[in-house]
Amino acid sequence: MSTTTTPVTDTLPESVTSPRGPRYRQGLQQILAFAGLVAIFAFFSIASPYFLDWANMKGILLASAVTGIMALGATFVIATGGIDLSVGTGMTLCSVMTGVFLTNMGLPLVVGVLGGIATGALLGLVNGVNVSFLGIPPFIATLAMMMVAQGLSLVISGTKPIYFSDVDGFTQIALGELVPGLPNAVLIFFLAAVVAGVLLSKSLLGRYALSIGSNEEATAISGIDVRRWKVLVYTVAGVFTGLAGVVMASRLNSAQPGLGLGYELEAIAAVVIGGTSLRGGKGTVLGTVIGALIMATLTNGLRIMSIPQEWQKVAVGIVILLAVFTDILRRGKDA
Amino acid sequence: MLHTKSARLKSTGVAAAAALLLALGACSSGDDGDAGGSGEGGGDTPYVALVSKGFQHQFWQAVKQGADDAADELGVEVTFEGPETETEVDKQLSMLQTALDKNPDAIGFAALDSEASIPLMTDAQSRGIPVVAFDSGVESDVPVTTVSTDNAAAAAEAAKHMVDLIGGSGKIAVLGHDQTSQTGQQRVTGFVDYIEQNAPDVEIVDTQYAGGDQLKSADAAKSILQAHPDLKGIYGTNEGAATGVVKAVQEQDMAGELTVIGFDSGKAQIDAINDGLMAGAITQNPVGIGYETVKAAVAAIDGEDVEPVIDSGFYWYDADNIDDPEIAAVLYE
Numbered sequence: 124m125s126t127t128t129t130p131v132t133d134t135l136p137e138s139v140t141s142p143r144g145p146r147y148r149q150g151l152q153q154i155l156a157f158a159g160l161v162a163i164f165a166f167f168s169i170a171s172p173y174f175l176d177w178a179n180m181k182g183i184l185l186a187s188a189v190t191g192i193m194a195l196g197a198t199f200v201i202a203t204g205g206i207d208l209s210v211g212t213g214m215t216l217c218s219v220m221t222g223v224f225l226t227n228m229g230l231p232l233v234v235g236v237l238g239g240i241a242t243g244a245l246l247g248l249v250n251g252v253n254v255s256f257l258g259i260p261p262f263i264a265t266l267a268m269m270m271v272a273q274g275l276s277l278v279i280s281g282t283k284p285i286y287f288s289d290v291d292g293f294t295q296i297a298l299g300e301l302v303p304g305l306p307n308a309v310l311i312f313f314l315a316a317v318v319a320g321v322l323l324s325k326s327l328l329g330r331y332a333l334s335i336g337s338n339e340e341a342t343a344i345s346g347i348d349v350r351r352w353k354v355l356v357y358t359v360a361g362v363f364t365g366l367a368g369v370v371m372a373s374r375l376n377s378a379q380p381g382l383g384l385g386y387e388l389e390a391i392a393a394v395v396i397g398g399t400s401l402r403g404g405k406g407t408v409l410g411t412v413i414g415a416l417i418m419a420t421l422t423n424g425l426r427i428m429s430i431p432q433e434w435q436k437v438a439v440g441i442v443i444l445l446a447v448f449t450d451i452l453r454r455g456k457d458a
Numbered sequence: 459m460l461h462t463k464s465a466r467l468k469s470t471g472v473a474a475a476a477a478l479l480l481a482l483g484a485c486s487s488g489d490d491g492d493a494g495g496s497g498e499g500g501g502d503t504p505y506v507a508l509v510s511k512g513f514q515h516q517f518w519q520a521v522k523q524g525a526d527d528a529a530d531e532l533g534v535e536v537t538f539e540g541p542e543t544e545t546e547v548d549k550q551l552s553m554l555q556t557a558l559d560k561n562p563d564a565i566g567f568a569a570l571d572s573e574a575s576i577p578l579m580t581d582a583q584s585r586g587i588p589v590v591a592f593d594s595g596v597e598s599d600v601p602v603t604t605v606s607t608d609n610a611a612a613a614a615e616a617a618k619h620m621v622d623l624i625g626g627s628g629k630i631a632v633l634g635h636d637q638t639s640q641t642g643q644q645r646v647t648g649f650v651d652y653i654e655q656n657a658p659d660v661e662i663v664d665t666q667y668a669g670g671d672q673l674k675s676a677d678a679a680k681s682i683l684q685a686h687p688d689l690k691g692i693y694g695t696n697e698g699a700a701t702g703v704v705k706a707v708q709e710q711d712m713a714g715e716l717t718v719i720g721f722d723s724g725k726a727q728i729d730a731i732n733d734g735l736m737a738g739a740i741t742q743n744p745v746g747i748g749y750e751t752v753k754a755a756v757a758a759i760d761g762e763d764v765e766p767v768i769d770s771g772f773y774w775y776d777a778d779n780i781d782d783p784e785i786a787a788v789l790y791e
Binding site for chain 1: 513514515516519542543637664666667668671672673676677678680681682684685686687705709710724725726729791
């Protein structure tokens with residue numbers, strides 16, 4: 124991993140390093156997304172007297188943590204022009220494995236947590252090898268992994284939840300408050316976002332991921348081993364999946380083998396709302412964080428207003444459409 | 459070079475996949491052989507195929523347990539399968555179709571969508587395979603009987619306890635798990651109807667649904683608590699919803715400030731009741747549902763008359779009676 128944090132030496136051709144024009148334009152989608160978040164906040168604050176309240180803000184942050192951490196990893200994959208459909212059920216498998224390590228095998232807390240994260244890395248590694256070395260399209264490779272992970276979660280857990288009641292301190296991972304007033308799950312999300320932000324914008328891994336997404340052939344021609352870097356990208360996404368699995372297990376104090384399906388779509392939605400293009404080559408971690416917060420804020424606010432669940436989904440769908448549409452409008456101006 | 463190499467890799471992959479499929483095929487045809495053989499051959503062991511609403515949820519595992527118990531006792535062979543989530547109506551129908559194609563002696567079926575299953579019910583009838591509906595009814599006269607919990611009555615029982623526990627007046631909320639299935643609806647309407655008819659001073663200020671997913675239920679319950687600070691009680695309509703409510707109350711540091719009533723069991727709910735976080739819950743009798751379904755199926759195979767409706771019952775449990783043998787037998791972790 125140490126190589127990935129080395130500052131980029133200027134080996135890439137200009138067209139590859141800045142594929143979408145000047146830097147300020149890349150920031151525009153984030154500003155729009157942030158403006159959207161502010162607008163949503165303003166709307167709910169006026170619509171409900173109970174919305175703007177620290178306890179509720181905490182609730183929103185906590186609700187965004189698990190999907191947000193998954194979305195951080197998905198940002199890297201989507202930046203390469205790929206997709207990872209396995210993050211939802213993969214996260215579940217990671218939480219089940221954490222349960223196996225801690226509850227069934229009685230390993231120390233740190234080992235169990237690292238084991239859960241390592242499970243994610245392994246899933247990502249397999250995805251990466253399938254995509255780059257076997258040439259399976261990312262959609263198919265990760266769709267298959269989504270099913271494999273779901274099945275394995277059920278097989279390994281014996282279709283029963285695994286509880287962490289006997290593991291001292293496990294719930295503190297998500298619900299303890301190292302920073303008073305802020306649940307650790309949120310802290311982990313923010314720290315993970317900082318790490319992801321540095322990786323994406325300051326390390327070789329991030330720059331190569333973006334340049335692969337922008338123009339894979341040109342990247343390969345400039346002497347970069349595209350296949351190996353892609354494997355690393357999927358592996359990094361897997362690490363975030365594993366972390367999300369641990370946080371989720373800690374919050375529920377149990378590994379629920381039946382959960383997870385559909386979470387990948389929420390993560391992808393967060394990434395897309397944040398301005399990362401599904402065509403690859405463009406993406407920011409800050410955008411993804413804002414995207415995850417928009418998703419969580421919308422759901423929370425609509426619920427506080429007692430809008431029925433079926434309409435909540437309609438509203439979230441429309442927001443995704445709006446977000447992507449503004450992105451397309453902006454691209455039109457670039458062309 | 460590169461092309462040849464990847465071509466070779468690809469053909470290796472195809473070969474490996476084919477080998478895996480063959481291996482899987484061998485396993486599953488072995489299973490089918492056992493099951494189908496006893497059905498078609500008209501041999502000694504009757505075969506009952508159960509198609510349930512799920513299998514990974516603890517509730518369905520308990521139903522399966524009851525079915526297996528009856529199978530051992532009555533000397534029949536039982537298979538049990540169901541889709542992963544309770545929204546996969548189409549997947550369940552193809553499971554039912556496959557079950558019918560195995561030509562069993564009887565079918566047990568817990569419909570996710572009773573309308574959607576009518577063509578297959580007719581198909582079963584024309585093949586002369588008796589059908590026992592379980593858990594929720596099928597709007598068809600094909601099933602010889604329906605083995606289920608009276609969910610509306612069970613929800614009314616939950617409402618009765620809620621009214622008592624909050625002292626007959628105040629604001630309460632409902633966190634549902636599914637607004638499309640009959641069971642999911644009855645768990646809410648049974649509760650709401652009881653309150654409207656018997657407790658004029660109790661107001662249901664909010665009813666939300668979160669799909670029975672614990673994490674989403676916890677977030678939904680927190681929103682409800684946030685929007686209604688003077689809430690006196692919340693009722694969660696299944697294991698996921700109720701556990702989510704408990705989670706929300708814990709995370710908001712509101713333990714003891716309001717009455718939480720749940721439904722079904724599971725370790726988290728049992729712990730919450732023992733710890734005083736939850737006042738009590740309604741449990742169905744899942745082991746009984748599985749048992750009675752297989753028993754009714756065997757009776758139908760033997761041409762005996764069965765009651766058109768078999769109520770498998772429900773119980774209220776709280777910290778006082780949770781260890782009673784009668785209750786402990788129907789709870790699952």
